[in-house]
Amino acid sequence: MKALQFSKTGDLAALTVVERPTPTPAAGEVLVQVKAAGLNPSDVKNVLGRFPYTTLPRIPGRDFAGVVVEGPSALIGQAVWGTGKDLGFYRDGAHAGYLTLPTEGVARKPEALSFVQAASLGVPYTTAWDALQRTGVAAGTRLLVIGANGAVGSAAIALANVLGARVLAAVRRPEQARLLREQGVEVVVLEQPEALAGEVNAVFSAGAEVIFDTTGHWVPAAVPALAVFGRLAIIAAPLDGHVQLPALALYRKGGSVVGVNSLLYSSAECARMLNQFGQYFDQGLLPLPRDLQETPLVEGLLSYAQVNDGSSAKVVLIP
Structure with a gap:
């Protein structure tokens, strides 16, 4: 072969x-x-x-x-x-x-x-599914997906919609925002990090219960946008592996950080995930x-x- x-x-x-x-x-x-x-x-x-x-x-x-x-x-x-x-x-x-x-x-x-x-x-959807499951995303959950135009971000939005979450997407470029809005997704455009919390709270008055940062670059800006007892999921980090985490702000909100790594799961464990959400494609609930x-x-x-x-x-x- x-x-x-x-x-x-x-x-x-x-x-x-x-x-x-x-x-x-x-x-x-x-x-x-x-x-x-x-x-x-x-x-x-x-x-x-x-x-x-x-x-x-x-x-x-x-x-x-x-x-x-x-x-x-x-x-x-x-x-x-x-x-x-x-x-x-x-x-x-x-x-x-x-x-x-x-x-x-x-x-x-x-x-x-x-x-x-x-x-x-495989990788995008199992990563997104793991993030949503481990942060407790369910019907009505206020969810912010940062980097929503990427493969994992797109999967997270699609799966969260099936779960009934309230989804807000965040992207860098206006043209990316336009495409998402055409799909019926509410969007904010990422510009100044210090402005993110205000933009999120304008949509979710009490903050986002779950923030999924698929880029690894918006962790410091994401913490102020969290709701009380909010969960911040991350799958990436800057090349040096370090970010400045505002720990005091996270502590005061009772927030938690969840690292999401698809390379922690064997093929058998991934197959169980695929079986869990794969049915949604046949039910017409997930986009092809x-x-x-x-x-x-x-x-x-x-x-x-x-x-x-x-x-x-x-x-x-x-x-």
């Missing part, structure tokens, strides 16, 4: 197209023929050496959709999707024609999603992905470079 593989880290030049034998599943595993595989920024960072626990040589790729071709009889021929912390890091991932993983690491693909659409959603960039797997090296250069296109590799 064709696969992308790297044997050292630090440079995308280490990633090459190789010919590998089709893997053989062990006891308790399935063999999946990969129909489509998402390309996430973390896949690129993996090749660049940002994850010290990655073992080499390694086929990268966390998100996939495909068909089970070996495993329990009840699963053979089933369309499945998945993601997880193990794939691409300490077991071979999805940027190949086939992959093996634990039987419980696959979830039934929603019928409403094509293979390409399903492969584009659009504007996906399909690229042949053998041309994936260029796609890795584009993502590393900051491209916002959602790339799906096709073996």
Whole structure:
């Protein structure tokens, strides 16, 4: 089978197209023929050496959709999707024609999603779902999503709408705000950090019960916008890993900070999440992905470079 593989880290030049034998599943595993595989920024960072626990040589790729071709009889021929912390890091991932993983690491693909659409959603949607669940977002929750135009932010808004939350989006550019407003989303434009609390309170008079900062850059400004006993979820941080947290203001509000890291969850744990919210696609409650960039797997090296250069296109590799 064709696969992308790297044997050292630090440079995308280490990633090459190789010919590998089709893997053989062990006891308790399935063999999946990969129909489509998402390309996430973390896949690129993996090749660049940002994850010290990655073992080499390694086929990268966390998100996939495909068909089970070996495993329990009840699963053979089933369309499945998945993601997880193990794939691409300490077991071979999805940027190949086939992959093996634990039987419980696959979830039934929603019928409403094509293979390409399903492969584009794993990391963004499990990250957003984890953030909303761990911060207690439910019907009526006043939720602010910072960086709402990104993949995780968009997923958070879609899932929060299904849960019945009151959603306020925050983005940097007026054109991003315009697109969200056309979708019926209430929006504030991020300008001066000190103005954020006033803008949020103009919409949520008692502040936001939950703030999900998908950028990592608005944590200091977000704390004053929190409601009493509010929860602040974060998934990223500046390059040096440090922010100035106004701890006194957080303490006085009884607020809490929740770190959200999708790489804490195995493929089996992610499959349970996918099963929890995947039904919403078939019920017509979640939007179907659009504007996906399909690229042949053998041309994936260029796609890795584009993502590393900051491209916002959602790339799906096709073996």
